[in-house]
Amino acid sequence: SDIVDELKEALERQPATKDKEEKKALRKKKKQVRELEEYRDKLIEYDNHLDTLGGRNSYSKTDPGATFMRMKEDAMKNGQTKPGYNLQIGTENQFITDFRLFPNPTDTLTLIPFSHSFQYRYNRLPNICVADSGYGSEENYRFMQENGIEAFIKYNYFHKEQRPRYTPNPFHAESLHYNEGEDYYVCPMGQHMNRIGTKRDKTASGYITESARYKAKRCEGCPLRGSCFKARGNRIIEVNHRLNQYKRQARERLLSEEGIKHRGRRCIEPEAVFGQMKYNMAYRRFRHVGEDKVTMDFAFFA
Numbered sequence: 485s486d487i488v489d490e491l492k493e494a495l496e497r498q499p500a501t502k503d504k505e506e507k508k509a510l511r512k513k514k515k516q517v518r519e520l521e522e523y524r525d526k527l528i529e530y531d532n533h534l535d536t537l538g539g540r541n542s543y544s545k546t547d548p549g550a551t552f553m554r555m556k557e558d559a560m561k562n563g564q565t566k567p568g569y570n571l572q573i574g575t576e577n578q579f580i581t582d583f584r585l586f587p588n589p590t591d592t593l594t595l596i597p598f599s600h601s602f603q604y605r606y607n608r609l610p611n612i613c614v615a616d617s618g619y620g621s622e623e624n625y626r627f628m629q630e631n632g633i634e635a636f637i638k639y640n641y642f643h644k645e646q647r648p649r650y651t652p653n654p655f656h657a658e659s660l661h662y663n664e665g666e667d668y669y670v671c672p673m674g675q676h677m678n679r680i681g682t683k684r685d686k687t688a689s690g691y692i693t694e695s696a697r698y699k700a701k702r703c704e705g706c707p708l709r710g711s712c713f714k715a716r717g718n719r720i721i722e723v724n725h726r727l728n729q730y731k732r733q734a735r736e737r738l739l740s741e742e743g744i745k746h747r748g749r750r751c752i753e754p755e756a757v758f759g760q761m762k763y764n765m766a767y768r769r770f771r772h773v774g775e776d777k778v779t780m781d782f783a784f785f786a
């Protein structure tokens with residue numbers, strides 16, 4: 485904008501001329517200024533789009549609050565995305581205790597803000613939280629533990645582990661023997677894998693995860709090399725000890741008598757409520773546009 489203003493001013497200050505060549509040059513300059521103005525307007529437009537997006541990677545033009553997501557009901561059967569909101573509900577004895585709409589399609593990131601919403605509504609956090617594996621992240625487990633919430637939340641491989649014929653892959657990092665006192669792993673060939681450092685990652689919510697890295701001393705010529713790993717050099721494993729600890733605790737809780745009871749109820753708690761809403765009451769779409777109105781829409785319905 486500043487450059488455009490400056491150029492315009494300079495062009496206006498130019499004395500009038502009758503020379504054909506000079507006139508042509510002036511016209512060219514004016515055209516360039518107009519082009520610059522167009523670029524500026526485009527940049528402003530892109531900035532506005534980015535502002536509307538926030539942390540999302542899409543939004544609907546007819547409802548900027550809605551994000552394009554893959555829906556379970558896929559009428560076209562081609563995985564086409566549709567604009568929508570991620571509705572989270574909490575239920576107890578098939579009554580909705582709380583709900584909130586989220587712009588992000590992944591459930592992992594919704595558990596903590598949803599718990600805060602519950603706290604805002606009831607002035608306390610829930611005592612127990614039962615949720616499916618889509619919510620089992622380190623950040624969520626940690627939040628539950630720090631806030632004294634008994635979490636019955638599965639992690640991604642829980643179901644696989646519970647199969648009667650499940651045999652863990654002996655080469656998988658989780659199957660390797662770990663010496664906690666001296667902080668090293670023992671690979672399937674019996675070699676020590678010593679700690680070589682720590683890897684830090686940031687999740688989409690800004691949470692920092694830490695994974696310890698261990699490296700085998702010499703993999704060259706090992707007869708198990710083919711089944712062990714594919715990369716070049718010596719094998720390196722990354723282990724998130726804190727997450728593994730949370731998973732162990734979760735497994736223990738989920739397999740306890742109370743855990744089995746909660747797991748049995750989970751599928752007839754929120755799912756039955758969704759069944760009532762979507763199938764019996766045919767509430768499959770929000771009838772309003774904009775997050776506030778959609779929230780109001782669902783609040784009345786709930």
Ligand code: SF4
Nearest residue numbers: 671673700703706712
């Ligand atoms: S390839 Fe390396 S890490 Fe794997 S078993 Fe052999 S020595 Fe151990």
